[in-house]
Amino acid sequence: MPRIPLIWEQAPAFSCPSTRGPINFPEDYKGKWVVLFSHPADFTPVCTTEFIGFQEKKEEFDKRWVELIGYSVDWVHSHIAWVKNIKEKFGVDIEFPIAAHPSIATKYGMLQPSADDSHTVRAVFIIDPEGKIAALMYYPLSNGRNIDEILRLIDSLQMTANHGRATPANWPNNSIFGSDVIVPPAWSCAEAKENSSNYECKDWYICTEKMPK
Numbered sequence: 377m378p379r380i381p382l383i384w385e386q387a388p389a390f391s392c393p394s395t396r397g398p399i400n401f402p403e404d405y406k407g408k409w410v411v412l413f414s415h416p417a418d419f420t421p422v423c424t425t426e427f428i429g430f431q432e433k434k435e436e437f438d439k440r441w442v443e444l445i446g447y448s449v450d451w452v453h454s455h456i457a458w459v460k461n462i463k464e465k466f467g468v469d470i471e472f473p474i475a476a477h478p479s480i481a482t483k484y485g486m487l488q489p490s491a492d493d494s495h496t497v498r499a500v501f502i503i504d505p506e507g508k509i510a511a512l513m514y515y516p517l518s519n520g521r522n523i524d525e526i527l528r529l530i531d532s533l534q535m536t537a538n539h540g541r542a543t544p545a546n547w548p549n550n551s552i553f554g555s556d557v558i559v560p561p562a563w564s565c566a567e568a569k570e571n572s573s574n575y576e577c578k579d580w581y582i583c584t585e586k587m588p589k
Contacts, residue, residue, distance in 0.1 A: 380485030392477035393452045402507040409442040410503040416495040418458040444472035452476035556584040
């Protein structure tokens with residue numbers, strides 16, 4: 377089975393055609409966040425709902441400076457026909473590119489036993505502005521992704537990248553801390569004492585502050 381890239385590794389480079397013209401990654405996306413997501417095949421029902429879902433949330437991704445790239449092992453002519461079909465049947469324009477090149481599936485470990493030799497699983501790679509993999513998700517062929525959860529994870533990753541803060545479970549709706557964020561834990565008695573003076577602390581190892589704007 378192809379190796380899956382690891383978190384904080386450099387995302388594999390690729391050049392390929394797409395429904396929006398040639399893509400050269402990462403050169404075309406330097407300084408931007410990217411969501412690269414795969415689907416098993418064009419003209420399939422779950423994938424169609426996902427592409428409509430990503431398009432419906434495109435403005436939210438734009439607000440976060442995130443570029444979307446869809447992908448399957450189908451060739452670009454099939455992608456073009458599928459995009460046209462989605463427009464005709466659902467009235468939705470897919471405005472982000474759908475990449476087409478078999479090597480991407482291998483480089484990103486998208487071909488797994490749950491699929492077969494010609495269909496990728498539903499993989500999501502969130503890539504930071506330095507071209508490194510910040511997070512990844514894998515779903516089986518049968519189950520569509522939750523786009524809101526991908527946006528929530530991006531918010532969390534950007535909170536860490538921009539402010540050096542961690543986020544609790546279900547953030548920003550944690551049952552104990554609400555939208556508060558977690559400050560780095562203390563590594564000495566002196567630091568623990570300082571944290572207790574500067575932040576809200578349940579104990580020395582878990583201190584929080586209001587979410588930065």
